Amino acid sequence: MTFKERFFLNFIKDSRWHYLTDGLIVTLEVTFFAVLLGILIGVIVAAVRSTHDKLIGNTKSKFSKFILKFFNSIANVYLTVIRGTPVTVQLMIAYYIIFVTSNNKILVAVLAFGINSGAYVAEIVRSGIMSVDEGQFEAGRSLGFNYVQTMFHIVLPQAFKNVLPALANEFIVLLKETSVSGYVALQDLTRGGDIIRGRTYDAFFPLLAVAGIYLIMVMAFTKLVSLLERRLRKSER
């Protein structure tokens, strides 16, 4: 078969390209909502962990100490379990055990990937909060801000700038991790390529096409992040 014939067989015949475009939409959908969920969980967990680390030393009341420790240990269990098991296994547990009754595969995938990503985002955000100099915090407090205000107006904006590259990294990883969605019969981009491969018995075109699409998505995302980074750096001049 010539190059042209193989291309026709893999993508045009029986409108097989549909498997790729439909799969791409599923991949984007899952990634987008999983990123949102990941940020939400990540920021909450990071706030719990860093508040504990910053305040536990100078808290006197027994009750506040208990509250801090309680939430911190929940966050720690979450981090240990999620970071200690592979995302493929978590996804299968979510689909076949936890959400047994749910038939909405996209929702299950969003929850599984979002909860997974949240653990990594949490540690990234915490590293950002801890990287801001203690003096910044003290300055905020001495100006009359309370703890939450200082966090919000002074520490977090600086932390965000510090963690942006690591955060972008995590989202790139997440985008590619969704390629295991096929394990729960969800037809994402990778699975779309697999299906074409199974119909045409040609590994070359479907795999390269899938790889190319992921690469383009990541490159576009990287470009956006670098624009954002440049914009944020304006204040430093």
Added chain:
Amino acid sequence: MKKFLKLSSIILALVMTVCCFAGCSSNDAEKSNVLTMATSADFPPYEYYENDEIVGIDIEIMNAVCEIIGMELEPQDMSFDSVIGAAQTGKTDIAMSGITITEDRKNMVDFTIPYTSTAQSIIVVSGGEISEKADLEGKKIGVQINTTGDTQVTEEFGDDAVDRFQNGALAVESLKNGKVDCVVIDGEVAKALVAANDGLEIIADAYSIEEYAIALKKGNTELLDKINSALEQLLADGTIDTIMDKYIEE
């Protein structure tokens, strides 16, 4: 001097890596006495794991073939959707994994004579709505990805009616949880899955009837002829029937 050492060590490392890769590919081809077999060992009773070893009908038949042609069998476990590709590209000598002969597949690989035939069965939850093949219309059907069950069901009912799973066990798990309404899968596998799970049954109508054969890289006629004559011998003297009876009780 330091720079030179650094440079030469990098070059040395590169050369060694390349040698390593080259070694991998050439070694396999040289061991002419070993017959490598691509198989997806999640397909009982044809191929499955028992005490860390791949066993099953296909393995026993191929062992008998190898005895006749004087080679040593080395099964390699992989996902079913890679099995035919492995034979097609010559990564393994043969692919044998309950592979049905189809026209599409004949374009990519050469097939031996069929060694057995089987039905695509329909598994349902006992006492459910589906009792014959005609009831499948409008239902969600679970299949193992890229099996003939998958392609046939997709062709008949369209993409939206099909949920494609990595293996039969995951498809049946989804059937039990009500995520799909039935599972279409090879007959013997269906029996094994129903036996292992309570509350499931195979309906009397078969989805379709098909033949299993061994796939080889196109143009490897020398090995193809050898295996064909060995299979003919085993079919004639009843060895294959004995093996089938050992695994399948009816």
